[in-house]
Structures are given as C-alpha cells and as structure tokens.
Amino acid sequence: MNYRHAFHAGNHADVLKHVVLLALCDALTAKPAPCFVLDTHAGRGLYKLDGESAQKTGEARDGIARLVAEGPRDPALQRYLTAVRACRQQHGAQSYPGSPWLLAHALREQDRIAACELLPEEAAVLADTFARDSRVAVHARDGYAAIKAMLPPKHRATKFARGLVLVDPPYEAQLDEFDIAIKALREGVARWPQGMFALWYPIKQGRALQSFQRKAAAIEAKSALVLELLVRPDDSPLRMNGSGMLILNAPWQLDVAMRPALAALQAALGETGAASRVAWLKSPA
Template structure:
C-alpha cells in the first residue's frame, strides 16, 4: 500500500485522523505550558481538492464533502469543520488542510512545530506553505530519524516537557512499517515519556492488525487508546475499509470526548456494515 497524502486528501481516513488530532491539540492546550509538536510524515501540509491528484480518486466527496453537506451536530465535528472553513477562507474554496496546517491552526504563539517530509518535491512545497510562520520548522528528512534527533525538544535553554508526535507514514510496506513504528515509539518514550504519540494506520482486514496491536499493548506508555472507523464491511482485502488512530499517553478524558463522535462519523460516512470502536489497550492505573 502506498498512501500518498495528495491522492487521498479529505477522505474518510483524513476525517477521522483530523478530528482526533484537533481533539488532542485542544486537550493539550487546555494547560498553559508551551508545547512541541512533531509531524513525522507531513506531506505538503495543504491540498487543493480540485487538483489532479485529488480529482483522480474523488475520495474527498465521501469524506469532507459528505460531512460538510450533512454537518452532524457534535462539538468535535464542529471543531473540525470550523478548521476546514478557516483553511478555505485563507487559501480558497477547494483547499483542504493537512496535519501540519491543522497543528499550526490549533496550537498557540509560544508553541513550536517541526514537520518532516522526505520526498523533495513535497518537502519544498511544505516549506513554501509555512515560510511565514516562525513557529514551524520544516525538515527535509526521514521522520523516524527526526524522532531520534529532535526528542526531547529543547529551544535554547528551554526544554519543552509536553507535546505531541504524529506518525502518519505512507505504509508502502505495511508490516515493515508497523515494525518501524513500534521501535520508534519505544525508543522515543525513553527520552520523552510525557508526550502523546498518535499513530494513524489504514485498515483492510482488522484481523491482520492483531500482531501489531498485541505488540503495541506492550509499549511502555502509561496508557494506550485505540480509535477506529470502518466505513465498509470488514471483508475485503482489496480496498481500505477504514482506518484507526492509536494514541499512546492520550490526554486525560480524551476517550470521553471521542466516544460519542465515532457513531456520528459512522452514520455520516459509512455504508451498510460500517462500524467503529474505541478501546483501551492499556489504561493508566
């Protein structure tokens, strides 16, 4: 599987990922201390849904397009749609915000963001999109290597103890990618144990994820929370039937704010046989 952001911008997986991402950001910014956010596989950070890549798949119509048309009432969905509308007010009616844009939108003036992208063309566009925001540092490098180099974050003599690492790779080799993720999160937790680590993953057949989730449950985080949305029945290995977010050290009470939004997203975006789940792999004592 090769999940390039530009081809899938605004689809059902982006909706889930970005609803959860904004909920995490809002929970973290509820406390006054400054934050650091690292986006390990940032893409270009901003997309045009009327461009060739997005139009080729048409996936946004069943994601953000459907959600904007139906606008189910829920605070987390309202928050997400408000961010999309803010992006469009600034960049045009067909624009869609990637995760770096949403981080910059949700975080504060004294917070800091690092966005990594390995593909040269994407990295150049990412840099162009954020060249006027002094909070955002762009790194044309491998995101897993950046986790080793940039964590724990320190700016001058100030070390930021709180923050977020978003890991959203293209899954060109899915099983190997899971190995990279588990290893990277394990290692990062030894150096920055207070942070929230958010891992996005695609789902074809859920049962194929079981080895990954068993390993994830052994990662030495204080807690780990699973959030999944399936828009198709879980019976086809030939398409992406859904996606999930695995959150290590999620903010306090995040599960409560997400519990009620998943059925709304399932109803708005799913077909017959759609499902969702929110489950603790490990819960803090």
C-alpha cells in the same frame, strides 16, 4: 499500499485523523505551558481537492464533502469543520488542510512545530507554505529518524515537558510498516515519556492488526488507546475499509469525547456494515 497524501486528501481516513488531531491539540493548549509537536510524515501541508491528484481518486466526496453536507452536531466534529472552513477562507473553497496546517491553526504563539517530509518536492512546498510562520520548522528528512534525533525536544532555552508526536506513514512496506512504526514509538516513548504519541494506520482486515495491537500495548507508555472508524466491513485485503489512531499517553477523557464523535462519523460516512471502536489496549493507571 502507497498512501500519498495528495491522492487521498479529505477522505474518511483524513477526517478521522484530523478530528483526533485537533482534540489532542486542544488538550495540549488547555494549559498555559508551551508545547512541542513533531509531525514525522507531514506531506505538503495544504491540498487542493480540485487538483489532479485528488480528482484522480475523488475520495474527498465520501469524506469531507459528505460530512460538510451532513452538518453533524457533535462538538469534536464541529471543531474540525470550523478549522476546515478557516482553511478555505484563507486558501480557497477547494482547499483542504493537512496536519501541519491544522497544527499551526490550533497551536499558540509560544508553541513549536517540527514538520518532517522526506520527498524533496513535498518538503519544498511545505517550507514555502510556512515560510512566514516562525513557529514551524520544516525538515527535509526521514520522520522515523527524527524521532530519535529530535526527542526530547528543546528550543533555545525552552525544554518542553508537554507535546505530541504524530506518525502518519505511507505504509509502502505494507504490514511491515507496523513493525517499523512500533519500533519508532518505543524509541520515542523511552526518550520522551511525558509526550503523547499518535499513530495513524489503515484497516483492510481487522484481524491482521492483532499482532500490531499486542505490541502497541507492550510499549512502556502510561496508556494505549485505539480509535477506529470502518466505513464498510473489513472483509477485503484489496482496499482500505477504514482506519485507526493509536494514542499513547492519551489525554484525560479523550475516549469519552471520541466515542460519540466516532459514532457520528460512522453514521455520516459509513456504508452498510460500517462500525467504530474506542478501546483501551492499556488502561491509564
């Protein structure tokens, strides 16, 4: 699987990922202390749904476009749609925000964002997008290596006690990517145990994820929560049938807020056999 952001912008996986990301941002900004966010696989930060890459797949039609048409009432989904509208008011009606844009939109003046992107062309666009935003530092580097190099985070005299690491890899290594990600998360939690860590992952066949989730539960974090959305049955290894978010050190009551949100996403975006799941791999103490 080669999950390049531009080809899949606004699809059902992006919707899930970005709904959860904004909920995590809101938990961080609920307290006045500054926070730090590391986006390890940031992409270009902003996409055009009428661009060649997005048009080639057309996946946004069954993602963000369908959700906009449904107009769900769930607060977490309304929060997400409000952010998408803000992006479109600023950048055009066919724009779609990537995770760096959403982070910059949701966080505050005192907060800091480090966005890593290994592909030179994508990193250049990302740097241009945030050239005037002093809160955002763009790094043209490997995101996994950044977890070790940049944690625990510091900015001048500020030591950040709170924050988030978002890991959103392309899964070019197929199932081997899960082991790479688990190793990086284990290293990250050891270096910054008070931080939240969020890993996005694709779902083709759910049973193939059992080993990954056992390893995730064994990481020395305070808790491990999975949030999953299947838009069709997970019965084919040839297509992405859904996706999930693994959250280590999840904020209080995230599971409570996400359960109705995922049910609403299942109803809006799902085909026959769709499902959603909110489950603790490791319950908070």
